Each structure stands twice: as C-alpha cells, then as structure tokens.
Amino acid sequence: MPVDRKSLFKRVPSGIPGFDDLIEGGFPENTTVLVAGGTGTGKTTFAAQFIYRGAELYDDPGVFVTLEERAKDIRREVKSFGWDFKKYEDEGKIVIIDGVSSSVGLPSEEKFALEDKFNVDNFLRYVYRVVKSINAKRLVIDSIPSLAFRLAEERQIREVLLKLNTILLEMGVTTVLTTEAPAPQEGRISRYGIEEYIARGVVLLDLQERNIELKRYLLIRKMRETKHSMRKYPFEITSDGIVVYPSGEIY
Amino acid sequence: MPVDRKSLFKRVPSGIPGFDDLIEGGFPENTTVLVAGGTGTGKTTFAAQFIYRGAELYDDPGVFVTLEERAKDIRREVKSFGWDFKKYEDEGKIVIIDGVSSSVGLPSEEKFALEDKFNVDNFLRYVYRVVKSINAKRLVIDSIPSLAFRLAEERQIREVLLKLNTILLEMGVTTVLTTEAPAPQEGRISRYGIEEYIARGVVLLDLQERNIELKRYLLIRKMRETKHSMRKYPFEITSDGIVVYPSGEIY
Amino acid sequence: MPVDRKSLFKRVPSGIPGFDDLIEGGFPENTTVLVAGGTGTGKTTFAAQFIYRGAELYDDPGVFVTLEERAKDIRREVKSFGWDFKKYEDEGKIVIIDGVSSSVGLPSEEKFALEDKFNVDNFLRYVYRVVKSINAKRLVIDSIPSLAFRLAEERQIREVLLKLNTILLEMGVTTVLTTEAPAPQEGRISRYGIEEYIARGVVLLDLQERNIELKRYLLIRKMRETKHSMRKYPFEITSDGIVVYPSGEIY
C-alpha cells in the first residue's frame, strides 16, 4: 500500500536549484551522500553550495572539512558566486576546518585547523567535536582521495571509511563526501571501490563531449528512501553556483 | 523422457510480481541465489521484498542480515513501499540482524545484533542460531562486499564464502546473497569472482542507457533445476516494491 | 596421402545429440577435453550428459567428481532431464564423488566422498582408485575453479593441473574438465590460462545477445585427431538435455 513519503522522511534541501525537485525535496535527513566525478566536474562547488545555502536559506549550521584547498582559497573562490562564507563563520553558522595547512606542516592562520601530524583518530575526533560544538546539521568532507593521500598507505582508506561511517551515524548530520569517479560509464563510480558502501546516496557528476565541447551532466545513481529518476540531467556552473535543469534535454 | 518438473522440486516464491513466472513459480527450495548488480540497481529492495512477502504472503519466517545499513534504516526505508517489518518482527516471523552498529563499534539498540568485534566464526554461528531459533525458511545476507570489508584482508572472503556455503547447506534455508557485479556485459558478474560458485542461482540486475535515461533490467543467468529463459526483462521499483514485466519489451 | 581417419582413432561419443556429428563421431578415446564457459552456460549439464548417456547408451562406466554442488543436488537436478543417476549408481556403472560436503567440513551421506581435509595428493589418489575400481571409461571433474578455491593459494592450481594431467594420462579415461572462460571473444578461454595446455580438446560454451535475449552457442576451438569446423553452432538445453544444431544458423 503506497504511503505518503513526504511525511515519512524529513528532507534536507541541497540548496541547488533544480536538484531538489529530483529527490522529493532534498536528501533524506541523516543520510551520507557521495558526490563522485572527475577533475573539474564541480564536486567542490556542489559541496560548498550545500553548506552555504544550508546556512543562508535553511538556517542549518554546517561544517566544511577541506583537505584539498586551504580554507582561505575556498572562501576566495566561492566569492565569485557571491557567497560570503566569512559572514556565517562569524555568526557561528559555518565552520571551515582547514585540513591542508597542518597536513603539509605549515602553521594555519585558521581558527579551525587539524593538528600538526595527520592522525586518523584525531581527525575523526576533531570533526566530531566541531560538529557537536555548533550543533551542525550539515557536513562536507572534500575529498576522500585527499584523505587517503595523507595515510601511510592509500589502502588504509578502507579502514578509515568504516570508522568514518561510525561517527557519521552517531552525529546525525547529513553529509556530502566527494570522491573521484574514474570511469562512471563503465560502472567504476568511486576511486577506492568502497566509498559507495558507506553512502546511502550516490550522485555522479560527469562530462560528455558534444561537438568538441564537454557538457556537464548529473545522475542520481542511488538515493535511499527516495523515488528518483535514473535520467541524466544537464547542469551548469553559473555565477550563482550550480543549477540543474530537471526538464532539460541533455544539450 | 520429460518429467513433471513442478512435482519434482518444491518452489519458494520470491514475492516479486512477474519474477516467479520466469522461474517455474519460485526459487528451488533450499537454493542459494546470488543477486548481483551495481550501485543503485535495487539489490537491497529485491532482498527485503523476498523476506517481507515471504512472511506476509507465504507465512515463511525469514532472517535479514544487514551489513550495509542499520536495521532501523532498512525498516524506515521499506516503509515507503508500505512494508511494516516491525509487525512481523514482533510476531517473531522476521528477524533483522544488525551487522552495522557493532562492526563500527557502536552499541546497538537492536535485539539481534552482531557482537562487538567482527569475527567470522562468531558471525556464522550467530546467523545459524537465529535461523534455527525462528525456524527460518528464508535468509538474506546484504551484502558480500560489506562482509569482505570487515575482514582483515579482503581476499579472505574466499574462505568465508566456502564456510558460509557449509552452513547454508546445513540450515536448509533458501538464501539471497547480494553482491556487486562490476561489468556484467563483459562477463564479470561478481566482485570477488567466487560468489557465483557457491550459488545455485544467479540473478543480474543491471542498468542500460536508453535516451539519456538508465533503464532497469533483470537477467536470470543461472537457476539450477529450473527452466528459465535467457532474456532480459524490464523491471521497475514502484511504490509497492519491485515489479518485473515478463512479457515486456525492454523499453 | 589422406587416410581413413575413422579407423585410425577410436571415438567416444559425447551422448549429446548433434555434437558428435561435429567431431567425427565422438571425442578421440583417451583425450582430455576442456569445456569452458561463463556462469549458466551449461557446463555442468554437458558434463553430466556425457557421463549419463555414456552409461545408458554405450555401457561405459563413468565417474563424476562434483566440487561445486553436492552429489544429491546433481542427482535431483538432472532428474528434470529424466536422467536417473541413482539407477546406474546402484548398478555400479556411475559413481558420483562428493567433493563438496567434506571440503566444507560436513559429514557426507555419500558412499563416495572426499576425506575431511582437502589435500591434493589424496584427492588425486582417491579419484584414481575409484576410476580403477569400476574400470571407468569416462571421467568428469566439475570444476577447475572449485578445485582451485580449495587450495591454500589459487595459483597452486598450476601444479595441481600438471599432476592431474599425469594421472589422466595413466588412467586411460576420456575426461571432461569444466572451467570458466572469462572472455572467450578476446581469446581468454580459461580462468587460469593453463587448463587448455593439459587438454587435447577445447569446447567453448558461450552466450550472445540477440534481440535482448542471450542465445547459447558452442564452438569447438581445438580437437586433436579430429577434423572439425570452426563454426559457432547454436544449442539449447531442452527437457532431454543439451541438443546441438549442426546445420543451424545461429538464431
């Protein structure tokens, strides 16, 4: 017997125009979503928009863990979309955890930064504490490969992801993890082949060549508790951030 | 000389509309069936439907071992299909064994949960005991890769599967194992290349792109004691669960 | 100068309608033939038919070593083709060696079963003794991968196959070995890349998609002492077992 799905599951809007229409209004609350794609597909922008619009439009506190770019680079970069992270950071609504400076042995000018020597347990504990301290509803870890590079051996990422899974379940946040998708068309949708097992949702960002131009599209490969289509939707990175065209032909 | 097959082999209906028509009424009793597919192909839904409809329509006690999602996530998720696992759990007809909480070191609120530290022999013993305690006719293990991730080394999965095979033979249940099929078109139908050797049936769930949309189809690759076609059948995940279209063109 | 081939080589009919026409009446006596194919291509049925029809039509004693399925599953399964193994087992014409129960540590109810702990030399010795005891003319080992899984390391299969080759040469039986062919179109016709070196004949069973249906075909890739075509022949698994269509178009 069909039921009223909306009432069943609380939704966390992604803040990405057009995208929430595809997933019954937003991610299921408390879900970990993998955003996978190649270089330059827009993963970091997707993740930053999720945090920023969360704070701006839904009053959701959010934590952005950046392991590829310095916090200040992220801040500067998203300004081009007109997003002022600093403002919400000052209000305690957004925290950016700088995972770059420390990991390369540099002193961080950031308030929130990982400690000197990268250590998995410390890392997870620190993220946990920060999330709790602002009662965050949203979390981003950008990216899984950058996390893996910091380990003594890349394949330890398996163990780290299982541990990460634990604290994600415990914290009750809705999380976006970014990772590399080496060959989405051939079914390889994550770099380490395990990321999708700790995620209840998988969103693929990909590029397809049409007339000597690479076009962006997005595919919801999995989203638990959500009726979603399996179509590829075109999207663009506009001056307002990512916009998905749910009714659009793929170029 | 042809014989009356129906009388030869007892059948265990899958509970999936349209599917049982393809396999002479159901799985051969006592058979282990591998349900293989990529991310988001519907493996968990297939497995949950097998257990739920078994209890609801055929009065078969069933055990669902969940290693990817917490028991409560499974329960919540299938509610969107109108399936009330809780009701049958209270009646002792369905047991969900929570293999997630413990394996990540969290206390489980579940009545049936794996112990603290993952240990293969304990795991198999525990499943065996629970199956016997409710005299289960149906068993699901979701999923093989999630089981493998819990091992010290993934390739130990070979040994685990051989042991699992033993207790499956002994318990007399009809079992659905889910696993990943990295590239079904190229003949790689299981992640570890051994799962299909302990299964007497193999069902592939796959996605094919047609007009920028991924379409779902199902293929019975092997089913011992069963005359089945080798066609690809379209299926959908509706608000009532999976429905297969045995007479349907593939979109 | 051409010679009368028929008189040169004794033939062992496969018992598969249509197939023997393709190989001058049957396998060359004393030959080891590899039957290779993917999951669900009919390898076990081919092998069982070779043993059963051998006993039924040609009065040849035969031994079937089953490493994937229990003896009783094999018996039950082939009943759907109207084949009554039990009858010939009682007459001492067919022996099924149960290699499953023991290898998983279960007591076997079978008269012929491998010992507790899998050991290559014991295995080979046991097969040798059973073959001699009924003076078997035909032997099946189903399958090579299942044999490999029982070894401490899969790659020991190389050594095992070389040893197996020895006793096959000594026993004087005509043998069918089944193995997996990962990608026959690309020339990879055996899982371990060595099986074809101990076999004097190689028969490929494959599936090809035509109009959303997988069609079965068979190709004799190698058959020493035999003039055979290199065409792909369609075959079906009917209620009487495998039937090959030597004059048939491939669907």
Next chain:
Amino acid sequence: MPVDRKSLFKRVPSGIPGFDDLIEGGFPENTTVLVAGGTGTGKTTFAAQFIYRGAELYDDPGVFVTLEERAKDIRREVKSFGWDFKKYEDEGKIVIIDGVSSSVGLPSEEKFALEDKFNVDNFLRYVYRVVKSINAKRLVIDSIPSLAFRLAEERQIREVLLKLNTILLEMGVTTVLTTEAPAPQEGRISRYGIEEYIARGVVLLDLQERNIELKRYLLIRKMRETKHSMRKYPFEITSDGIVVYPSGEIY
C-alpha cells in the same frame, strides 16, 4: 548575486596568445596549474613561454626547473622561437635550475644547478631559496615524471608532491607543473593520479588524428576562481611559440 570577478582575483597572464582570453585574463595569482599531455604535445614549450613572456612582457621574475633537458638545451631550443633566455638570466629576471647534470653525476657548468646526489628535501629547499632570491613570481617544474624517476621508488612521488604543495603555498608564486596524461579521453589525466589534487588548475594538451594528421588541441579541465569553457581549442606551435585559437573550429 554575481560579483565583479576581475576585481576579486588578480590574474597572471600566461603569455600565450589566445589562451588568456579563455581564462578571464590569466591564471589566478598564486595558483598551481598542471599542464598535462603526452609526448610531443608541447608541455615544455608551454612552460617556457610562461616564464619567458612573464619576464619580457610583464616584468615578472621567473624560475624554470628543468629535470628532463639540460639548461643549455632549453636555451638553445627556445631560440628557435626567438626567445633569448640568456638575456633575462643576465638581468636576474630568469633563473634556469639545471636538474639534469647533477642528477646524472656530471658537473654542471650552470650557475644554478642541483647538488650531486638527488635528495628531495635539498631539492625543495634549493628551489625555495632561488625563488626567494630573485623574488620570483612564476615557477615551472618540468616535469613530475622526471622528478619521480630520481626517487628510489616511483611511488614516493606521492609524498614529494604533498611536500611540494607546501612550499608552493608558502612561496606565493604562480606555478606550472608539467606531467604526463596517459589517456585523457578515458579520464586518466595524470601519470600518478595525484598531481591534479595539488593543482588548482588543469590544462590538457592532446593530439587527435584527423585525416592522417595529429592535430593539437587544448582543454581547460579545471581552473579555480575562473569561469572557463569546457571546449577543446586548437593550438599550434608557431615560430613565435604556442598560439591558441579561441574562436577556431577544431580543424
């Protein structure tokens, strides 16, 4: 709300005609850009032009670390484009660090050369010192694979790149790193699969066969803080160096 991007980010013109039009006037200051391509795609020319035009047209001091060719070969080679490195070297505007002679155990006639035995920390320190000594605004390391070959084990390149990332962040230069792109069409855009993680921009140089001729094209795969198209642009290596055709059809 859109903002005036030009005022937000300072731009460092590449000095490559046509190319700067594609990236809002130049690389974002302080950015590390990966120039990836196969053998003979023009990576070294791209990098040398970036340094030379920087000195000539924008008065930017620049450092070129050459690990594939000797300094004198670079100097001689670019003369064919009419570029006189020596002149700017004498003025202290350009430094070429010779990383070839020393690494092969030869005495270098160069003023700036790496020490006898290749050592990662010494290498990074030396580059740092030279950059600081001329207050360089531009840096080239040509190439990552040549760096990797000098390590005891190639896979140590991961650690080296993370360390390199640190000093690049600290030095405040705009950097071009060259690397090999084994199969850009299939998404493998760097030899070690990590180079793109320390770069905020990725430019692919590739060759495509059209009418038995390989044509050159360029694709900006990623450029942080920059609105860029995803088209493939044709380019040529003319007697003045690289010229990109932003309005051009791809041949």
Next chain:
Amino acid sequence: MPVDRKSLFKRVPSGIPGFDDLIEGGFPENTTVLVAGGTGTGKTTFAAQFIYRGAELYDDPGVFVTLEERAKDIRREVKSFGWDFKKYEDEGKIVIIDGVSSSVGLPSEEKFALEDKFNVDNFLRYVYRVVKSINAKRLVIDSIPSLAFRLAEERQIREVLLKLNTILLEMGVTTVLTTEAPAPQEGRISRYGIEEYIARGVVLLDLQERNIELKRYLLIRKMRETKHSMRKYPFEITSDGIVVYPSGEIY
C-alpha cells in the same frame, strides 16, 4: 645497390605449400622462428609439418621436442595427415623428445625422453646432445608456455629463453618455437613478451570471425633477411596438413 638475395642467404623450406612462396623460398638458414597463435590455431601442426616435410622432401634430420603432448599422441595425431613419423624415427632422421611423461613423473616408453625431474640446464643439454647426435638441421620446441609451466616460477622463462637462445645460436639449426599470442590484433604477440626478442622471424596464426565461422589466417610479422609482404593470408588444415593460399582473398 640491389643484390641477388637468393644467392646471399640459404633457405630452409618450411614444407608448407604456399608458405615458402611468401618468404623467398624458405626460412633463412639458422634462424629461430616464432610461431604464435591462440588455442587451436594450428601451431603444433605447423611445427610437425616443418619437421616431417623436412625429413621427407629435403632429407633434413629434425628434432621435435614435445612438452604439451606425449610423443605417442603426436605420432598418432599426425597420422591423420598421412605422416608416418615412426618410419623416419626408425631411420634416425627424426627424433621426438618426450617432455611430457617425465615431467609428470611417469616412466616414458620413449627412447628419447627428458629425465625425471625437470631441470633447465639438463633440458638444454639434452636437446643439444640429441640435435648433435643426428646432426639435425631442424628443431621444434612445442611450446614455450609448457616449458614455463615446468619452472618453479613462470617468470623464470625470461632467463630460460636467453639461455635457449645461446644454444640455438651455437647449434646452427633452423628452429620453430611455438607460443601463445594472447591478442595479436592489439600487438601482444607472445605470452611472455620476450619470445619475439630471441626470434629472427615471427609468424602469427590467428582466427577471425566471418559469418559465425572462425577463419584461419597467417601473417608474417617479421622475417630477417627476407622480403615478405605484410598481408594476411588465409590457410586451411587439410587432410595433407597446412596449406597457405598466397594469392587468396581472406575468405
């Protein structure tokens, strides 16, 4: 200035009708030729014909080292082509060295057989002695992979082939080595990637599908001191052995 090639190089006719026309009358004397192909492409027949016709038509003593099949199987098999090896063996013109029986630990009934335990140096020494004893002009080793399987580790084949190369150079015979070509179309023309380096000629035997039938063709990929075409020539295995059609279309 062109020279009279025929007078320059002595030729060793292959004994394969049509083939010698393609290589200026025969293999250059003293050359090692690799015959590479997949299972069932006719490598062993090619090699046996080279030895047999050599004895029959050119009075050349020849040695055939068989590592895949027993000497008696070879003898029996070629009888179907009307070739009577026994006759020439009795005359001391042909020797078959049985490398199968001993290597599997069986006593050989053969006059020429390898010793009990496979040992590379003994093997090479034995072949050398036999070649010298009958003053053989032709030698076959069938096959390289079978030789490799006898080694403790397959990759020792590299060292063995280099040693083999030595004695081949010293013995002054014209040699045919057979090996597996996993994917000739993709340029992988030998199993171990080294066989072609010790051979001065490479002949590929391949199968191509045309209208559901595999057709045989032959390609001379390399032949030192020989002007040869790079066409693919059809060939057949007739009741007289291999026949190549130099003027033939490929089916």
Next chain:
Amino acid sequence: MPVDRKSLFKRVPSGIPGFDDLIEGGFPENTTVLVAGGTGTGKTTFAAQFIYRGAELYDDPGVFVTLEERAKDIRREVKSFGWDFKKYEDEGKIVIIDGVSSSVGLPSEEKFALEDKFNVDNFLRYVYRVVKSINAKRLVIDSIPSLAFRLAEERQIREVLLKLNTILLEMGVTTVLTTEAPAPQEGRISRYGIEEYIARGVVLLDLQERNIELKRYLLIRKMRETKHSMRKYPFEITSDGIVVYPSGEIY
C-alpha cells in the same frame, strides 16, 4: 621574432630518403632519438641505415651496439640492402659491438664484444671507450628491451636509462635508441614508460591494416629544436633500405 633555424642548429642527416625532409634536414646534432615500434616494424633497419649512410654519405664514424642479433647476423642481413658494413669496419669508420655472444656465455669471434658477464657499468664504460676511440658521431643501441632482459630485474632499466642518459650527454654523439611501442594508438609509446624521457626525439614506426594488409607508417611524435609535422607518413622497406614518402597519402 622568427630566426634562421638552419643556422641555429647543426643537423645530422638520417640517411633515410624522404625522412630528412620532414625534420629540417636531419636530427639536431647531439640529440638522442627514440625509434619505437612493434615487432617487425623496421626499427633495426632504421638504425642500421642511420649508421651505414652516415659512414657512406657523410663520413661520420658510427657505433652500432647490437643486443638482439649477433654482429654477423646484422652484417649478413643488411647485405640484402647492398650495405657492406665490413668495408667500413675495416676502415675504422663503423664498429659493431656484439652484445649477444657474451651475454649468452659464448665466446665471440668479434673484435668488439661485451665481456663475459653482463654488468651495467662495464657496458656503459665499454660503449663510451669505443665511441671515443673512433671519435664516433653516431651511436645506435638496439634495443632497450634486450638491455632490460639482461638485468637481474627488468625494472632496473629505469636506473640504467638514467645512467645511459649521462654518458650520451657527455659523449656528444647523435644517438638512435630502439624500443618497443606496445600500443602507440593509445599513447603507450615505449615499453618501460621512461625511454621517451631521456630522448629529445621520438619517431614511431607502426603498422595499420588496410584491406587485409598491414601498411607501414612513420610518425614524428617529438623532435626538439625542429619544426616537424604531426602527419603519418607511409614508408617502405625497399631493396635499398627504408624510404619515406613525405608527400604520399597513407596508401
């Protein structure tokens, strides 16, 4: 500002008709050029022609290091092109260093031959001494894989090539190195993936199938200090050696 390239760089004509037109008259002096191709593509002929025509037409002393074929085989083979190496060897204009005999443990009849046991440093020293002794302007090493096979572990070739690079830089010769190109179309243009990094020029020799015939073509993939096209040019191996058709369509 364009410059007169001819006056800038001294050219070393290859001696291959048609080819020098493609590279502004010849290789840049002092350059190492990699000639890469599969089996039978003409690499050795290319290299021998470079040495022979160098001596004959340009009075350049040359050294040919042969690691695949014995010196006498090379001599005999090129005679079919009318090239008399012996004559120039007697005049001290050409030296062939025999790297085969010694490496296989045979005494060499050659004046110039490597010592008994292959040793990298001795090898490089020996080549260096011979080059200096005749004041060679041209050097060939045929081939890199044959060099690698002589090492205890093939992957040591990386270190050897870096050392080789050193002495090539020091000796001031123009060098042709031959190597295997496993899949030039897919961008894999050298067997070990490092050869192209020590070469300032890369010439690919390849075969393409047209109408059941393999056609030869040549592509200059890289040539420092040289304006060259990226077209594929047809070439043939005629009775005078290699001839390239710069104006020719590719068949």
